[in-house]
Amino acid sequence: MYTSHNLAIKIKETAKIKNIVIKQMLIDCELGSNTMSALYHGKSIAFDSLAKIADYLDCSVDYLLGRTDNPEVNK
Secondary structure, X not given: OOOHHHHHHHHXXXXXXXXXXHHHHHHHOOOOOOHHHHHHOOOOOOHHHHHXXXXXXXXXXXXXXXXXXXOOOOO
């Protein structure tokens, strides 16, 4: 089931696998430094922000939301 907290964990895990620093990702995506903290505390983020993160991590939004185990983006 989708929760903001689970989304934050999936983003963190995916970034770690890809050797991406969360702070740098947020800067490059032009997102606030408190974005991850907000997710951990149950706040939602705008879809365009989620799409930016998924693009940066080169995975699908569905993967980050836990709707699929396949991180590949369908192009």
